[in-house]
Amino acid sequence: MDRKLGYLFERFPAFTQTFCAREVAELYRQGTAPPVYSIRRPTGPRPSNIPLENIPVHYLPETNSLEFKIRTKLIPSRLKHLWSGSGDLRDKGRFREAAYLGPRLQKARISHLHIHFAGLASRTAWWIKRLFGVTYSFTGHANDIFCPKPDQRVGLSDLVQEASFVVVVSDFGANWLRRNFPESATKVHRIYNGLDLSLFKPAAPGGGPVRLLSVGRLIEKKGFRFLIESCRLLRSTGFHFVCQIVGEGPERHRLDELIRDYQLSGMVQLTGPLPQT
Structure with missing residues (x-):
């Protein structure tokens, strides 16, 4: 058989x-x-x-x-x-x-x-x-x-x-x-998790700030706290950027507080879950 x-x-x-x-x-x-x-x-x-x-x-x-x-x-x-x-x-x-x-x-x-x-x-x-x-x-x-x-x-x-x-x-x-x-x-x-790269169309380079994107569940092991702390250090150098964190989870309130404490509200955004469009 x-x-x-x-x-x-x-x-x-x-x-x-x-x-x-x-x-x-x-x-x-x-x-x-x-x-x-x-x-x-x-x-x-x-x-x-x-x-x-x-x-x-x-x-x-x-x-x-x-x-x-x-x-x-x-x-x-x-x-x-x-x-x-x-x-x-x-x-x-x-x-x-x-x-x-x-x-x-x-x-x-x-x-x-x-x-x-x-x-x-x-x-x-x-x-x-x-x-x-x-x-x-x-x-x-x-x-x-x-x-x-x-x-x-x-x-x-x-x-x-x-x-x-x-x-x-x-x-x-x-x-x-x-x-x-x-x-x-x-x-x-x-074996890596695969992606069909033909579905993605890179945007033409623009003149705005560098855009950082991270996607995952908002849980401690994902390390988003360290990403936000890195954004604080990056801002201190005068580097222009925006950072979007896509996802939801129990760490959201803690991460929101960290963004406020570091005065990063205009640079770091927690978007919540988003569709893949």
């Missing part, structure tokens, strides 16, 4: 994960058309300017729904034994998701899953492989590989060991995994 690819996400599509939407859309454009499964339904706005309208997404029922409870109650005893034999009740939701999704993957003749992030969906895929033999791979990004949650039944080492291959979006991340999991080093590959 030919190997058939499927994609599994924790939540798809997600406004802050446009790289996932672009990847799936490009596969469909090229005619691959992998079935897409999502454990949770999207919340908030969808990524804009990415053709997702004709991409069907198969959503799992809510874990407290009657359908999910009934179907996971019907798990064969041989599969229940695999869970009870682990001696650990943590991550039981991932086991139940795997037990629900596995037969549907088999019916769709899917033999391999790819997942973004070494998180919830990858742990579900780990159980799917153990229960049903469907292989998986995943793309590691940042905190999912550098700061994995310590209290999971299935940890990062398990995910890397059992994966057919691992994609990482930076050389730093790929080298970090190779150092920490040397037995799996040969299956770790760095």
Whole structure:
């Protein structure tokens, strides 16, 4: 039987994960058309300017729904034994998701899953492989590989060991995994998140101030505080610039205060989330 690819996400599509939407859309454009499964339904706005309208997404029922409870109650005893034999009740939701999704993957003749992030969906895929033999791979990004949650039944080492291959979006991340999991080093590959540069038309150089642009969630690990502090230093040299920070998040109030404290309101702007137009 030919190997058939499927994609599994924790939540798809997600406004802050446009790289996932672009990847799936490009596969469909090229005619691959992998079935897409999502454990949770999207919340908030969808990524804009990415053709997702004709991409069907198969959503799992809510874990407290009657359908999910009934179907996971019907798990064969041989599969229940695999869970009870682990001696650990943590991550039981991932086991139940795997037990629900596995037969549907088999019916769709899917033999391999790819997942973004070494998180919830990858742990579900780990159980799917153990229960049903469907292989998986995943793309590691940042905190999912550098700061994995310590209290999971299935940890990062398990995910890397059992994966057919691992994609990482930076050389730093790929080298970090190779150092920490040397037995799996040969299956770790760095592939950057791609962009279709033909969609962008550079503007003609103008005579105004230099424009700085940064896009991301307003959370501490993104380092926007350091960008604003750098803008303060840049202004002190007399350099003319404007800086726009596009995104939303829990750090917004703190960053607003920093902009006011540094008297950068005319130079640094928090725009909030914006569509890709």
